[in-house]
Amino acid sequence: MEEILKVEGLNKSFKLSSKQRKIEKTDEKIKKAVVDLSFSAYEGEIFGLLGPNGAGKTTTLRILSTLIKPDSGEAYIKGISVVKEPEKVRNMVGFLTSELKLEDFFTPDFLFDFFSDMYKIPDDTRQERKQYLFSKFGIDKFAGVKVANLSTGMKQKVALVVSIAHDPDIIIFDEPTNGLDVITAKVVTDFLKELKGQGKTIILSTHIFSLVEKMCDRVGIIIDGELVVCSDIDTLTKEKSLEDVFFELYYERKGDSV
Amino acid sequence: MKNGALVVLKKELARFFGDKRLFFTTVIMPGLLIFVMYNVMGNVMQDNLSSKMTAVSEVYAVDIPDGLKSLFESGALKVTVISEDEIEDAKNKIKEKNIAACVVFPKGFQDFVNNFKPYKRAQNVPNVEVYYSTADIESSSAYSRIVDLLDLYESDACNVFDINFASTAEEQQKYNVATDEQTTGTLLASLLPMLLMTLMYSSCMALAPESIAGEKERGTFATLLITPVPREQIALGKVLALSCMALLSGLSNFLGTFLSLPALMGSVAEEAESEFSVAVYTAKEYALLIVVILSTVIMFVTIISVLSTIAKTVKEASTLTLPLMMAVMFIGFSAMYNSDPKQEIMWYLIPVYNSVQSMIGIFSFSASAVNILVTAGINLAVSAFGMIVLRVLFNNERVMFAR
Structure with a gap:
């Protein structure tokens, strides 16, 4: 299988304000969000980044989708550097996170067209994709309703559809099922499997074990910004469940401090 | 593209x-x-400007010459002649905004004006006192009208020369180039x-x-x-x-x-x-x-x-x-x-x-x-x-x- 994503020694730290230091109960002025992170993902697989809140999952995904730059290290998507040629990378990547919001004022229809234009999608292709995706997620009935007036679940679906308007080869998905009801969540996970079937690569982050077990081919466990395990899921869960594996690793690292 | x-x-x-x-x-x-x-x-x-111009204001006057009284009255001022003892009373009335102003002419004002010779430098000229109140818009406007009228009267009394004399406004405009x-x-x-x-x-x-x-x-x-x-x-x-x-x-x-x-x-x-x-x-x-x-x-x-x-x-x-x-x-x-x-x-x-x-x-x-x-x-x-x-x-x- 072709290596689509290659992450090499990523480091990223943030300055903490005095307020944040108080919340985190630390005197250190710099928080290392990601430490020397390396992994690879291959064509047609779902790779899961598993970790507790604040482990550095979102930071990693933001670096991969070129929203932020690493302090050091590199990541290549289809051999193109996210640091040196972010604009090329953006064309190949679809990024979805709850941080990225859609303007309330516009309708799904308008937004889909707008983002398709931003990705320079030809008009006929755009129309075809819009029809396909809108009917798949049941957005067609709400295509003319302003985003502000849509339900939370429908907003999420619109955001998902818009983020893959340009039919990217790599889909980066931060907490894909967060805040969705079980039915919508199933629609989303089924769709991810379908994308995988089309040969797309999907990188997702989550703290939900069952999601990883059900969806992912391989998983990387991140704790405190470091990748402690990266393995295919079958090997990892041969003897015990993913949950047991995770807590074993977690206590090993954190020791008595927990 | x-x-x-x-x-x-x-x-x-x-x-x-x-x-x-x-x-x-x-x-x-x-x-x-x-x-x-x-x-x-x-x-x-x-509106404010024009209503202030046309409204008749009541003023008190002490020893006002007849010629000036009619000049005042043609300038929308209703003149009531009072005696010197009533000046304090008049000041209070101005304060209470009952009247607009009080003009006090000195003794012998008319005589002085009548005998004034334009070529003689005058000394000890008489002083006309005008009491008014800046707290009252009507009083202020009456005051400025009184001053204008008195200035006019003064220049009429000893007219040495005119500036931009014209009988009509159109004629006057020729001066503004x-x-x-x-x-x-x-x-x-x-x-x-x-x-x-x-x-x-x-x-x-x-x-x-x-x-x-x-x-x-x-x-x-x-x-x-x-x-x-x-x-x-x-x-x-x-x-x-x-x-x-x-x-x-x-x-x-x-x-x-x-x-x-x-x-x-x-x-x-x-x-x-x-x-x-x-x-x-x-x-x-x-x-x-x-x-x-x-x-x-x-x-x-x-x-x-x-x-x-x-x-x-x-x-x-x-x-x-x-x-x-x-x-x-x-x-x-x-x-x-x-x-x-x-x-x-x-x-x-x-x-x-x-x-x-x-x-x-x-x-x-x-x-x-x-x-x-x-x-x-x-x-x-x-x-x-x-x-x-x-x-x-x-x-x-x-x-x-x-x-």
Whole structure:
């Protein structure tokens, strides 16, 4: 299988304000969000980044989708550097996170067209994709309703559809099922499997074990910004469940401090 | 292929024109409000002026000569003659606003006036005392009328020479050699640059923070940044769209002001005894004005966009842009006391100041095309620099994603 994503020694730290230091109960002025992170993902697989809140999952995904730059290290998507040629990378990547919001004022229809234009999608292709995706997620009935007036679940679906308007080869998905009801969540996970079937690569982050077990081919466990395990899921869960594996690793690292 | 800047521009305009409320509050309302307000203000001012002129005020007088009494009465003053003992009482009545003033003539006033010889330097001239109150508008206006009447009486008593003597107003006008054009020009050159600059800036201020800091605050800006459209194209699209909107909003403000100028300026022009008319400007002036306004608006939008990008919230953006607003107003004010534009080119190298000077030049018919082109060039250069700064800021994750 072709290596689509290659992450090499990523480091990223943030300055903490005095307020944040108080919340985190630390005197250190710099928080290392990601430490020397390396992994690879291959064509047609779902790779899961598993970790507790604040482990550095979102930071990693933001670096991969070129929203932020690493302090050091590199990541290549289809051999193109996210640091040196972010604009090329953006064309190949679809990024979805709850941080990225859609303007309330516009309708799904308008937004889909707008983002398709931003990705320079030809008009006929755009129309075809819009029809396909809108009917798949049941957005067609709400295509003319302003985003502000849509339900939370429908907003999420619109955001998902818009983020893959340009039919990217790599889909980066931060907490894909967060805040969705079980039915919508199933629609989303089924769709991810379908994308995988089309040969797309999907990188997702989550703290939900069952999601990883059900969806992912391989998983990387991140704790405190470091990748402690990266393995295919079958090997990892041969003897015990993913949950047991995770807590074993977690206590090993954190020791008595927990 | 579609250009990213155009796509962003289209979206921003769709947002602006699609939102009826936003369109109404930024384009229709300001102009309408200004028009109504200025017209009411102008009318009230004129009404006030004319009612003060015609209303009869009651004044008390001590030892008033008969000739003066009838002169006073022809000047809308009702004179009641009182004795010297009643002066204190009269002062109280002025205080209580029952009467407008009390005029006390010294003993032998009439004799002195009658025997006065113009060629003799007079010493120990009699002093007429006029009691009045600045706390009462009627009293103040009666006071100034009394002083005028007394001055008139004094100059009649010893008329040595006349100034600009004419029996009719039309005849009088021959002394004023200024053309209507010049009068209008001087008037507008002192007023409009300040108004226009402030209106343009506040239009930009009403729009740019919302479009940039607002999108950042709501988390919708990042969705633009993950698209492959280069940052500078996003910046260009936003700035162009905002310029269009600010121009529309500014145009509405301007029309409101312009159309109410006759009402507002009527009394001033009357005093200058010339016709106030905006029809004196030709296509040349309007063309130059458009060049100045366009380039200035683009510059303002870019500067405010930069500040809005640095700000974390819309509120912070508005606060950040305020000091500049003060500066713009202050520089605009400088036009009020200086209606001759600077001719040296170096003055036109200073942003904002150059726009004000250019506008003074245009309104007073003394603009140099070179200076105006320099102004436009400088404004656009500042905008271009602002765009570079915007691109750098859009690429800065701390600026774009800091909370």
